Amino acid sequence: MKYAIISDIHGNAPALLSVLEDARNEKVDGYIFAGDYYADFPYPNEVVDTMRNLDNSFIVSGNKEGYLVELKEIDQTDWVHNQFNSLYWNYKKLRKENLLYLQQLQDKAVIEINDGTIKILLLHDITNLIKDSNLNLLSSSKYAEKMERKPFNDKEFAEYIEEILHTDETIMNEVHNIDADIIVFGHSHVQWHTTINNKILINSGSCGLPLDYKCTAAYTIVDIIDSKITIEERRVAYDIDRLVKEIKSSELYECAKGWCDIIIGELNTGRDDITFFFHHAWEVARELQNTAWPFDNDIWAEAVRSWFEESKTKFSTLP
Numbered sequence: 001m002k003y004a005i006i007s008d009i010h011g012n013a014p015a016l017l018s019v020l021e022d023a024r025n026e027k028v029d030g031y032i033f034a035g036d037y038y039a040d041f042p043y044p045n046e047v048v049d050t051m052r053n054l055d056n057s058f059i060v061s062g063n064k065e066g067y068l069v070e071l072k073e074i075d076q077t078d079w080v081h082n083q084f085n086s087l088y089w090n091y092k093k094l095r096k097e098n099l100l101y102l103q104q105l106q107d108k109a110v111i112e113i114n115d116g117t118i119k120i121l122l123l124h125d126i127t128n129l130i131k132d133s134n135l136n137l138l139s140s141s142k143y144a145e146k147m148e149r150k151p152f153n154d155k156e157f158a159e160y161i162e163e164i165l166h167t168d169e170t171i172m173n174e175v176h177n178i179d180a181d182i183i184v185f186g187h188s189h190v191q192w193h194t195t196i197n198n199k200i201l202i203n204s205g206s207c208g209l210p211l212d213y214k215c216t217a218a219y220t221i222v223d224i225i226d227s228k229i230t231i232e233e234r235r236v237a238y239d240i241d242r243l244v245k246e247i248k249s250s251e252l253y254e255c256a257k258g259w260c261d262i263i264i265g266e267l268n269t270g271r272d273d274i275t276f277f278f279h280h281a282w283e284v285a286r287e288l289q290n291t292a293w294p295f296d297n298d299i300w301a302e303a304v305r306s307w308f309e310e311s312k313t314k315f316s317t318l319p
């Protein structure tokens with residue numbers, strides 16, 4: 001069985017369609033989706049409709065779908081804060097059946113292959129399962145800090161992964177205790193895989209918004225023939241210039257311009273700017289002595305304005 005593992009689409013339908021075309025050319029038998037299907041691009045229904053029409057697919061929720069579940073319970077006046085405009089636009093734009101579909105997704109799944117002789121554990125964020133470990137060093141913001149300090153290539157990153165994961169006893173023990181042969185996840189938007197204690201860990205990266213300094217849609221193919229498992233990380237180029245034009249002429253852009261501009265920056269660089277933008281926004285909030293959370297709209301507006309006017313160079317300095 002050959003599966004395409006796809007994660008963190010974030011509403012980027014053009015990236016998803018390009019990945020699915022590549023996966024069909026690779027003759028995959030099915031699809032594994034690891035969460036975060038909407039949020040930052042103007043195509044939430046196109047993404048969900050496409051996923052729902054695929055045969056032989058396994059789908060779990062991500063933290064973005066978690067917001068949709070929370071919204072059922074909470075006072076939505078909080079969502080008029082401009083910092084949430086992109087999420088809230090998407091929430092309102094999702095057709096009812098697609099909203100319900102995303103809200104009912106489970107956060108974990110076990111996929112049994114070859115009559116249960118191979119088990120795949122699927123979840124969005126492995127750091128929810130293995131806490132306080134070196135896995136936190138593989139986040140997109142840590143990746144950006146490391147890259148800005150001293151650029152590295154894929155081979156050096158693979159060596160770094162071996163070094164930090166294989167020397168971490170928490171990870172070695174926790175992975176040993178997981179009842180699965182392959183553990184599949186996403187969340188960090190950084191693509192990697194490794195083998196620990198005979199178990200394969202696969203982060204398929206991000207289809208819609210990669211943050212590993214590559215501006216191509218990421219996904220990973222796992223091919224299982226009897227007990228032989230082969231992993232192939234794939235990157236698919238698509239028309240980002242056209243996507244940016246579409247974003248800029250969308251309703252979403254009108255509603256959440258600052259957020260969209262940061263996302264466009266990430267699309268064009270593959271770099272995690274959002275984490276550094278929030279760090280900058282907190283600095284602005286402290287300077288203006290208004291640290292209310294969510295940010296008041298005037299703090300948010302000043303943070304966006306000053307981010308684009310003066311602070312692009314600040315992004316590599318997290319505390």
Ligand SMILES: [Fe+2]
Pocket residue numbers: 008010036062187188189
């Ligand atoms: Fe994500």
